[in-house]
Amino acid sequence: MGNFLQYALTGLSAGSLYALVALGLVLIHRSARVLNFAHADVATLGTFAAFAVVSRGQSLWVALPLALATGATVATLFYFGAVVPAVRKGANPLGLVILTIGLALIIQGFTVWGWGAEPDRFPFPLSDSKVWQVGPVFVSELAVGTFVAAGVAGLLLYLLTQRTRLGLAMRATSENLPAAQTLGIPTRAVLAFSWGTAAALAVVAGVFLAPALLLDPFFMLDPMFKGLAAAVLGGLNSLPGAVLGSLVLGVAESLFGGYVALEFKSSLAFVLIVAVLLVRPEGLLGKEFQERV
Amino acid sequence: MSEAETPVLLQVASIETLYHDRIYALSGVSLEVREREIFAVLGPNGAGKTTLLKSIAGLLKDQPKKGTIALGGKRLERRRPEEVARAGVVFVPEDRGLFRELTVAENLELGLWGRRDRESREDVERVLAMFPVLKERLEQQAEKLSGGQQQMLAIGRALLRRPRLLMLDEPSLGLTPELAKLVFGALEEICRAGTTILLVEQNARLALKVARRAAILETGRIVLQGTPQELAENEDVRDVYLGVGSGDASTVKEWRLYRKRRRW
Numbered sequence: 001m002g003n004f005l006q007y008a009l010t011g012l013s014a015g016s017l018y019a020l021v022a023l024g025l026v027l028i029h030r031s032a033r034v035l036n037f038a039h040a041d042v043a044t045l046g047t048f049a050a051f052a053v054v055s056r057g058q059s060l061w062v063a064l065p066l067a068l069a070t071g072a073t074v075a076t077l078f079y080f081g082a083v084v085p086a087v088r089k090g091a092n093p094l095g096l097v098i099l100t101i102g103l104a105l106i107i108q109g110f111t112v113w114g115w116g117a118e119p120d121r122f123p124f125p126l127s128d129s130k131v132w133q134v135g136p137v138f139v140s141e142l143a144v145g146t147f148v149a150a151g152v153a154g155l156l157l158y159l160l161t162q163r164t165r166l167g168l169a170m171r172a173t174s175e176n177l178p179a180a181q182t183l184g185i186p187t188r189a190v191l192a193f194s195w196g197t198a199a200a201l202a203v204v205a206g207v208f209l210a211p212a213l214l215l216d217p218f219f220m221l222d223p224m225f226k227g228l229a230a231a232v233l234g235g236l237n238s239l240p241g242a243v244l245g246s247l248v249l250g251v252a253e254s255l256f257g258g259y260v261a262l263e264f265k266s267s268l269a270f271v272l273i274v275a276v277l278l279v280r281p282e283g284l285l286g287k288e289f290q291e292r293v
Numbered sequence: 294m295s296e297a298e299t300p301v302l303l304q305v306a307s308i309e310t311l312y313h314d315r316i317y318a319l320s321g322v323s324l325e326v327r328e329r330e331i332f333a334v335l336g337p338n339g340a341g342k343t344t345l346l347k348s349i350a351g352l353l354k355d356q357p358k359k360g361t362i363a364l365g366g367k368r369l370e371r372r373r374p375e376e377v378a379r380a381g382v383v384f385v386p387e388d389r390g391l392f393r394e395l396t397v398a399e400n401l402e403l404g405l406w407g408r409r410d411r412e413s414r415e416d417v418e419r420v421l422a423m424f425p426v427l428k429e430r431l432e433q434q435a436e437k438l439s440g441g442q443q444q445m446l447a448i449g450r451a452l453l454r455r456p457r458l459l460m461l462d463e464p465s466l467g468l469t470p471e472l473a474k475l476v477f478g479a480l481e482e483i484c485r486a487g488t489t490i491l492l493v494e495q496n497a498r499l500a501l502k503v504a505r506r507a508a509i510l511e512t513g514r515i516v517l518q519g520t521p522q523e524l525a526e527n528e529d530v531r532d533v534y535l536g537v538g539s540g541d542a543s544t545v546k547e548w549r550l551y552r553k554r555r556r557w
Contacts (some may be wrong), residue, residue: 177391182352183454
């Protein structure tokens with residue numbers, strides 16, 4: 001029982017990181033119909049920005065906003081500089097996906113050039129080894145911090161989309177772009193804001209994951225694919241679905257790794273996707289797929 | 294003419310819109326919509342009616358190649374739809390253009406985008422008074438509304454922008470005759486309150502009843518323009534659009550014959 005709770009708890013902590021990634025992927029997919037393959041790399045860049053600040057002796061409270069701003073700025077520039085012109089020229093979704101892959105490679109090159117490919121330790125105020133015992137389970141300071149950060153970020157996103165006029169415009173723009181345009185909503189600014197928000201969420205994930213691993217230019221790739229899997233699991237167009245899919249995936253992975261085989265822990269994500277999509281092609285909380293003609 | 298002519302609000306001059314750079318959808322369409330009138334554009338399927346409205350709204354990927362569009366003297370051709378909207382044009386498309394997953398209240402809220410004045414709440418009340426069924430369904434998702442209610446929501450939301458020009462694509466489409474009458478009654482009321490309306494309609498009878506002036510668009514050209522009385526005097530209009538003339542244009546064969554012998 002103690003083991004079970006421990007695995008579940010570890011899974012929830014990992015799942016909350018996946019959720020941060022998945023939320024951003026869903027946010028962008030909903031609004032731009034694009035799977036953003038540069039998501040991980042934007043997050044990595046933001047995390048390296050935080051790393052640069054922290055390793056100069058500044059506190060995390062200085063580094064984190066800077067990291068978020070870096071990620072959001074890069075994503076927004078990419079939207080205005082590449083996505084908008086491509087859409088204006090009539091690019092199809094696949095072309096846009098290729099564009100995001102291009103951005104991913106550019107950022108990878110830039111991070112390798114700037115910081116090298118050698119893994120670094122990310123100095124972080126919350127420790128991975130400082131552990132509390134709560135009943136039968138152990139939780140580390142870092143795991144609690146991760147969980148809280150993900151919760152706060154998720155809550156802020158919820159408040160933004162559900163309680164503000166800007167959030168309403170985001171939902172409207174992603175559902176019916178021409179209708180939003182004919183109401184005079186500045187759709188480009190709204191979409192750019194969605195890209196920026198998505199990137200900021202992923203940077204939060206990066207900053208809280210880096211101290212648990214070592215920081216290298218490719219450390220976000222695994223959570224990126226897990227986040228993508230979780231997003232598909234939850235239904236690619238549903239924000240609550242992304243959270244649910246992520247937590248399910250995180251816990252399932254952790255339990256599988258603990259009880260069955262650690263080697264196949266990561267493969268489980270994709271077995272799970274296949275299983276769910278066979279039963280519910282639209283994902284756990286997704287709407288049935290509809291293409292407007 | 295008994296009514297005094299109001300100034301021109303929308304001036305469309307020799308608009309040419311091509312799809313894929315070679316297929317003419319509109320070949321030199323000109324029309325003038327005067328302030329505080331209802332102007333109806335009639336015509337068969339594929340004549341370019343929707344293309345005309347979308348050209349004005351700036352919604353086409355292939356923007357007009359030639360010609361000018363001006364609203365109260367301000368040039369609008371080849372502008373982005375947001376700019377056209379901000380100039381005071383609102384477009385209600387054939388599919389109503391609602392945010393189907395959002396509630397009625399949220400749809401109306403989005404109609405108020407950019408407005409910070411105190412009267413905006415009063416305007417919402419006015420719209421709900423005009424369409425009381427919306428008031429009972431404020432928290433319902435727009436996709437759960439019936440066709441008529443959706444059309445009312447689309448028109449109500451458009452009014453919240455206080456448009457100078459309200460453009461509607463086939464407002465009667467998919468509505469029962471009673472509902473269509475109700476919607477057109479609302480349009481007359483809106484026009485009397487000072488909003489200019491440009492509408493595209495297949496139901497010529499209904500449209501000519503409310504319009505002050507109308508034009509007939511066929512294969513991308515305006516072939517006839519005038520008051521409803523003037524149009525009704527034309528034999529072909531009576532045959533084909535109103536179905537009250539000597540001939541019977543209700544069959545495909547007759548329609549083909551009409552296309553052969555038409556004088557324009």
